[in-house]
Amino acid sequence: MAGTPEVRGASLRELAAGIVARKWKSRDLVDAYLDRIKRLDEKLGCFLLLDEAGARKAADAIDRKVAAGESLGPLAGVPIGLKDIFVTRGLETTAGSKILKGFIPPYESTASGRLAAAGAINLGKINMDEFAMGSSNENSAYKPVHNPWDLERVPGGSSGGSAAAVAASLCAGTLGTDTGGSIRQPASLCGIVGMKPTYGRVSRYGVIAFASSLDHPGPFGRTVEDAAALLEVIAGHDPMDSTSIPQPAGNYVKACSAGIAGMRIGMPKEYFQSGMDPEIEAAVRAAIDELGRAGAKVVPVSLPHTEYAIATYYLICTAEASSNLARYDGVRYGHRTAEAASLEELYAKTRGEGFGKEPKRRIILGTYVLRAGYYEAYYGKALRVRRLIADDFSAAFGECDVLVTPTSPTPAFKLGERAADPLQMYLADIYTVAPPLAGVPALSQCCGFTRSGLPIGLQTIGPALGEEAVFRVAGAYQARTDWHKRLPQDVP
Amino acid sequence: MTDVKQSKYEAVIGLEVHVQLATQTKIFSISSAAFGASPNEHTDPVCLGLPGALPVLNRAAVESAVRLGLACGCHIRPRCRFARKHYFYPDLPKGFQISQYDEPLCEGGAVTFRLNGEVRQIRLTRIHMEDDAGKNIHDASGVSFVDYNRAGVPLCEIVSEPDIRSADEAAEYLRAIRTLVRYLGISDGNMEEGSLRCDANVSIRLRGETKLGTKAELKNINSFKNVRDAIEHEIARQTVLLDRGERVVQETRLWDPDRGISASMRSKEQAHDYRYFPEPDLPPVAVDEAWLARARAALPELPEARHARYLGIGLSVQDASVLVSERSIGDYFEAALKAAPAHPKKIANWLINEVLGRVDDPRTLMAAEVPVPPTALAELVDLVEKGTLSGKLAKDVFGRMWTEKRRAGDIVAAESVSLVSDTSIIEEACKRVVERSPDEVARFRGGNAKLMGFFVGNVMKETGGKANPKTVNEILRKLLG
Numbered sequence: 001m002a003g004t005p006e007v008r009g010a011s012l013r014e015l016a017a018g019i020v021a022r023k024w025k026s027r028d029l030v031d032a033y034l035d036r037i038k039r040l041d042e043k044l045g046c047f048l049l050l051d052e053a054g055a056r057k058a059a060d061a062i063d064r065k066v067a068a069g070e071s072l073g074p075l076a077g078v079p080i081g082l083k084d085i086f087v088t089r090g091l092e093t094t095a096g097s098k099i100l101k102g103f104i105p106p107y108e109s110t111a112s113g114r115l116a117a118a119g120a121i122n123l124g125k126i127n128m129d130e131f132a133m134g135s136s137n138e139n140s141a142y143k144p145v146h147n148p149w150d151l152e153r154v155p156g157g158s159s160g161g162s163a164a165a166v167a168a169s170l171c172a173g174t175l176g177t178d179t180g181g182s183i184r185q186p187a188s189l190c191g192i193v194g195m196k197p198t199y200g201r202v203s204r205y206g207v208i209a210f211a212s213s214l215d216h217p218g219p220f221g222r223t224v225e226d227a228a229a230l231l232e233v234i235a236g237h238d239p240m241d242s243t244s245i246p247q248p249a250g251n252y253v254k255a256c257s258a259g260i261a262g263m264r265i266g267m268p269k270e271y272f273q274s275g276m277d278p279e280i281e282a283a284v285r286a287a288i289d290e291l292g293r294a295g296a297k298v299v300p301v302s303l304p305h306t307e308y309a310i311a312t313y314y315l316i317c318t319a320e321a322s323s324n325l326a327r328y329d330g331v332r333y334g335h336r337t338a339e340a341a342s343l344e345e346l347y348a349k350t351r352g353e354g355f356g357k358e359p360k361r362r363i364i365l366g367t368y369v370l371r372a373g374y375y376e377a378y379y380g381k382a383l384r385v386r387r388l389i390a391d392d393f394s395a396a397f398g399e400c401d402v403l404v405t406p407t408s409p410t411p412a413f414k415l416g417e418r419a420a421d422p423l424q425m426y427l428a429d430i431y432t433v434a435p436p437l438a439g440v441p442a443l444s445q446c447c448g449f450t451r452s453g454l455p456i457g458l459q460t461i462g463p464a465l466g467e468e469a470v471f472r473v474a475g476a477y478q479a480r481t482d483w484h485k486r487l488p489q490d491v492p
Numbered sequence: 493m494t495d496v497k498q499s500k501y502e503a504v505i506g507l508e509v510h511v512q513l514a515t516q517t518k519i520f521s522i523s524s525a526a527f528g529a530s531p532n533e534h535t536d537p538v539c540l541g542l543p544g545a546l547p548v549l550n551r552a553a554v555e556s557a558v559r560l561g562l563a564c565g566c567h568i569r570p571r572c573r574f575a576r577k578h579y580f581y582p583d584l585p586k587g588f589q590i591s592q593y594d595e596p597l598c599e600g601g602a603v604t605f606r607l608n609g610e611v612r613q614i615r616l617t618r619i620h621m622e623d624d625a626g627k628n629i630h631d632a633s634g635v636s637f638v639d640y641n642r643a644g645v646p647l648c649e650i651v652s653e654p655d656i657r658s659a660d661e662a663a664e665y666l667r668a669i670r671t672l673v674r675y676l677g678i679s680d681g682n683m684e685e686g687s688l689r690c691d692a693n694v695s696i697r698l699r700g701e702t703k704l705g706t707k708a709e710l711k712n713i714n715s716f717k718n719v720r721d722a723i724e725h726e727i728a729r730q731t732v733l734l735d736r737g738e739r740v741v742q743e744t745r746l747w748d749p750d751r752g753i754s755a756s757m758r759s760k761e762q763a764h765d766y767r768y769f770p771e772p773d774l775p776p777v778a779v780d781e782a783w784l785a786r787a788r789a790a791l792p793e794l795p796e797a798r799h800a801r802y803l804g805i806g807l808s809v810q811d812a813s814v815l816v817s818e819r820s821i822g823d824y825f826e827a828a829l830k831a832a833p834a835h836p837k838k839i840a841n842w843l844i845n846e847v848l849g850r851v852d853d854p855r856t857l858m859a860a861e862v863p864v865p866p867t868a869l870a871e872l873v874d875l876v877e878k879g880t881l882s883g884k885l886a887k888d889v890f891g892r893m894w895t896e897k898r899r900a901g902d903i904v905a906a907e908s909v910s911l912v913s914d915t916s917i918i919e920e921a922c923k924r925v926v927e928r929s930p931d932e933v934a935r936f937r938g939g940n941a942k943l944m945g946f947f948v949g950n951v952m953k954e955t956g957g958k959a960n961p962k963t964v965n966e967i968l969r970k971l972l973g
Contacts, residue, residue: 087544100543107537109544208543212772241546242774320772323576326587327541331638347580370578370767379769 007032009487012078012172012226013253019066019077026059026066026077029172030121033079037123037170039492043151045143046165048084049092049125055079058121075233076119081171083162084125085132086112086217087206095208096128096140096158099354100334109206110241111175111217111234118233123171127161131325132182132210133358134158135428138419141356146415147189148488149454153412156186156428159220163190166220167488173230174220179211180313181407181432183218184444188407188457191446191486193227193474194220198464199439200245202231203238209324211317212243214436223484224445224474228252231467245465255468256475261295263473266400270306271431277410283448283456284406287477291404294476299400303392306434308385310426313433315369315382322366325359361422390438397463402473405431407444407457431459441467443474446483455483501696501734503727504704505656509669511648511679512624512687513556519623519646520547520590527685531629531639539623539644541585546773547623549574553646556678557597557621558779558787560648563676563794564616566601571778574621574771579764582638583626591649593768596620597777603652604796605668607661609809611796614665615653622647642686648678654693654704659723663716666690671795674855675819689714694726696734705730706740710754712747722747725754798822802836811840814848820857821848824866827858831870838873846890863897864890872900879960880904915963921954922947922967936972944968 005015005024018024034052041047062077087093087105094100108116116122129139137145137160145160147153148168155164159176163186166174176183178196187194195218202217209215219230235249267288272281292298330336330350337349355363369378396403409430418425435442440463447458458477462470478484518525521538537545561568575593598619605612624647626640650669656662670681670688681688690713695705708730713722725747730740744763745754793801795816802812815822821843828839847864851857864872872890875881881889881904889900896903925947926933936943944965951964 085544087542093543095543103543105537105542105544107542107545204544205546206544209773240548242548243772319769323578323588323767323769326578326580327543327585329580329582329587331582332540332585333542343582367767370769372765372767375767375769 005029005032007036007172008169008490009222009485010169010172011223012075012080012221013223013229015172016075016078016229019062020072022066026062026121027056029077030055030059030079030123033123033171036168040168040490041170043146043491044148044164044168044170045145046127046161046168046170047081047124048094048096048127048142048161051091051122051124054091055121055123058116062119062121073117073119074229075115078120078173079123079171080115080120080230081123081126081162081165081174082112083128083159083174083176085128085177085208086175087208088112088122088125091125093125093208094142095132096130096142097355097359098141098335099328099351103334105206107206110203110238111207113206114234115175115230120233126165126174128176129158129160129182129358130356131208131321131359132158132177132179132215133321133362135181135185135425136413136415136418137161137186138415139356139358144415147412149191150412151491153414153454154189156189156408156412158182158186159194160186162220163187163192163194166190166192166222168490169487173222173226175217175230175234176220177207177210178216178218178432178436179214179317180436181429183216183220184407184432184442184457184459185428187220187444188446188459189412189455191449191455191483191488192220192222193224193443193445193484194218195227195231195443195467195470196435196441197231197235197467198245198441199436200241200243201441201465201467202234203241203244205238205240209320211320212324213320214313214317216436224443224471224478225253225256227443228256228471235467247465250468252467252471255471257479258468258472258475259295260291260472260476263296263402263469264400265291265296265298265473266301266396266403267298268301268303268306268396268403268405270303271405276406279450280406280409280411280456284404284458287447287458288404290480291473291477294480296473296476301396301399301403303389303396303434305385305388305392309389309434309437310430312382312385312389313429313437314365314426315378316386316437318362318366319369319379319382320366321359322363322370325355325363328354330354358422386437389434393434393438393440393461393463397466401462401469402466403461404473405459405461407431407459411450411454411456435461440464441470443470445474445478446486447477447481448483449486499731500699501727501731502699502701503657503723504654504695504697504707505658505662505723506654506693507650507652507656507662507665508691508693509650509652509666510689511560511650511669511673511681513553513646513648514677514679514687515550515552515556515646517550517552518644519550519553519621521644523644525645527687529641531637532641534641535643539585540640541587547590547771549774549777550646553621554597554777554779555787556646556676557619557648558784559676559678559791560650560673561598561601561619562784562788562791563672564598564601564603564619566598566616566619568598568779568784569595570780571595571776572597573776574774575768576771577622577766577768579766581625582636583628583640583643585626585640585643589622589625590771590774591622592620595776597779603650603665603668603672605664606799606809606813607664612661612664614655617651617653619648619650622649654695659720659727662692662723663720666716666719668795671817671819675792675795683715686714690719692719692723692726694723694730695740696727696730706742708740708742709744710747711744711757712749715749718747718749721749721752722754725752729754792819805836807836807840811837811844814844815840818854820855824857827866828870828873831867832874835873835877838877839870842869842873842890846887850894863894868893868899875900875904879962882961885957915967918951918955918959918963919967921951921959922964922971925950925954926968926971933972947972
């Protein structure tokens with residue numbers, strides 16, 4: 001019964017359907033992806049850990065279920081990958097940091113647990129910027145990730161490995177996390193779909209915290225339907241996360257084909273200022289025209305506090321990071337320095353050796369902004385501006401159903417190009433930081449390529465719990481364009 | 493020690509009391525909050541601070557804290573929230589404690605108690621919720637271990653205003669909190685096991701002065717004796733400094749109970765900057781009016797109210813104090829009183845003098861295994877008051893009730909230990925004694941009234957101690973008259 005599937009360029013949903021239809025076995029998919037990973041990933045650097053034995057075992061179990069005619073989960077047999085920020089029971093989880101080297105969690109993140117329960121096969125743990133801090137994946141403590149469209153360029157970050165793995169067809173879909181753009185920006189730079197849902201829509205339980213009030217787990221897929229299918233599985237209330245929204249997941253796949261006739265698409269003027277990269281501006285404007293032709297009405301809107309978003313974001317995320325990273329002290333798990341004469345030295349050396357530059361930079365900044373006497377001037381003020389930014393979105397969604405903007409101000413840049421200038425790196429988030437501050441859902445999909453062949457991303461932002469509206473727009477755009485069908489060359 | 497009453501200085505003391513709440517599970521996770529398991533047995537990813545683990549608030553802990561707040565007359569905030577308090581220590585798994593900072597659950601209120609019979613009221617600043625830390629264990633070889641069983645056990649921190657004026661008052665305040673939390677059933681208040689802990693802020697000032705002096709914070713004072721000793725020592729230490737014209741330095745001092753002295757732990761300059769900020773993993777906690785009304789309705793009668801009621805039914809201040817000192821003592825008293833409502837003072841006497849002396853822990857008084865339950869005590873008191881048993885006989889009967897777990901009525905009926913009130917039997921016995929004691933009869937009639945005791949004693953011997961002494965007296969007087 002089983003044929004050999006061509007997984008390069010395949011969508012997660014067609015692979016899943018093929019298993020149900022007995023066109024191929026899960027084991028064949030796993031073997032095909034593992035083969036690609038072995039041929040291609042040395043140059044790409046996506047995987048930190050491959051769980052070949054575990055994946056084959058899980059695939060065989062699915063195949064037995066298929067053979068026995070048992071009921072299957074919606075993602076049965078489909079190979080996926082997890083950003084190494086999702087804790088996995090029995091599988092080393094490092095968050096891209098040396099300080100967690102050797103950490104084998106005795107528990108499972110809710111999102112990865114739901115994927116497994118839906119029948120998805122985890123191939124392994126995927127490279128990322130250390131503790132999700134970065135926009136290029138160059139901050140991984142282990143190795144950089146290379147962009148499949150141009151190996152000299154970055155895939156974006158912090159979920160750079162998750163985006164590159166899908167773009168290079170190393171697995172059918174992945175999970176990442178987005179704190180200031182860490183799903184959408186790499187999705188943009190790698191030419192695939194990345195979805196950051198509403199805050200609280202996907203449980204953060206078992207997702208290693210960077211900035212708790214901003215961390216959003218979400219999916220990557222080759223198509224908007226793939227991302228929607230993954231989100232349907234991982235979304236929904238989780239009693240283990242007190243900030244989880246007590247509502248069931250929506251019908252996101254269905255929304256992708258619902259059409260957008262009569263929808264109002266807002267163009268926030270602050271996202272289309274002069275000085276934009278002309279190729280990106282042209283591609284995004286063309287995409288908006290396309291949405292107009294699909295029956296949507298384009299309206300100008302304003303998000304007046306946009307210019308404060310980056311400053312606000314970096315105050316809040318560094319403050320929370322300095323707190324969340326306090327637990328890595330070498331006492332209970334992870335890296336511990338070899339020799340320490342005192343408790344203070346144990347802390348200083350363990351953390352000095354274990355953390356890379358970017359986490360250290362953010363711990364120091366965050367510690368500074370939370371100092372007694374400075375709280376109001378920095379963190380307190382940032383919280384108030386955050387409220388204003390959220391109010392901007394609420395007001396805008398009074399006038400339109402979704403917002404459409406560029407995802408990244410530039411296409412993929414070269415490795416090393418910005419590594420020496422953290423401020424320049426922080427500006428890579430300029431179009432992506434505001435939605436997480438407001439907690440609203442946003443998706444990036446490919447809307448064209450530069451002359452040099454690099455993908456350009458289109459960002460669609462919806463109101464809180466407006467994932468369906470976002471998928472409607474993204475689905476309608478995808479239906480009218482072919483960008484998502486372009487594949488990078490395999491470079492073995 | 494300095495006699496504070498005579499001193500020209502007045503002590504100003506505020507206490508920070510930590511109460512461990514006796515919930516089934518921890519405040520933010522599912523592990524047992526019970527004391528005494530083998531190290532790290534009661535742990536889970538949340539209380540160990542493993543990466544990605546998230547706190548989920550235990551509603552039972554909030555219920556307990558609300559009860560405590562209501563019992564102290566605090567304002568319960570309709571919306572409170574948690575904050576992270578940061579410092580590094582191996583027993584603190586997350587690198588921060590989840591506490592409350594600018595929006596605590598309870599504000600204001602007071603703890604009321606009696607000091608030497610006089611009612612005292614210490615105002616509270618606040619009561620907030622937080623998670624406990626683990627425990628460092630230092631091996632003799634220099635190796636340290638950490639036991640996280642305690643990490644995440646729910647705590648209420650009760651912060652008082654600086655209303656306390658002496659070491660005795662501080663100890664009594666602490667005792668009142670222990671009594672209160674036991675009344676409320678929210679904690680066992682056991683200082684030895686650390687479920688009740690205390691830090692003290694102590695300063696002194698010249699009498700009549702209204703400005704506060706510079707305070708020192710005392711730590712490691714985890715017994716009533718340590719609280720008293722450490723505060724007295726601190727008052728004396730500061731008195732010496734001020735008398736010498738020196739200044740008290742604001743600092744944290746560690747009490748050494750073995751040596752009876754304190755030593756500086758850290759100065760104000762070395763004080764931690766806790767970098768508080770609102771806990772992003774926990775939404776604010778809402779306590780609505782309906783919740784408060786339910787909690788209020790479920791409050792037991794509190795010690796001070798009981799005390800006042802006991803004075804009203806004729807008990808002495810001392811007896812009332814003993815009866816309210818532990819909820820179960822009062823509960824025992826109430827149950828016995830219900831069965832013998834006419835005799836509150838007698839029940840109190842028997843309870844205090846006989847029952848309490850025979851139990852190791854008064855908290856077990858209402859347990860089913862107690863050999864003399866309240867109704868049995870009431871029955872015994874009734875028998876005495878009816879004249880069936882003399883006081884002496886009743887004590888013997890009580891002893892047998894306790895050891896044999898039998899009711900007084902059973903013992904009396906089965907072994908005819910009751911007093912003989914049948915006058916004919918007593919009269920026979922009296923006659924026999926009078927007949928065989930002609931000398932004593934003559935001396936008695938000659939005016940030696942003391943000899944009445946001799947006759948009564950002999951009649952009691954004749955009747956095996958069962959004669960009603962009152963009847964014996966009457967008959968003897970008739971015979972000898």
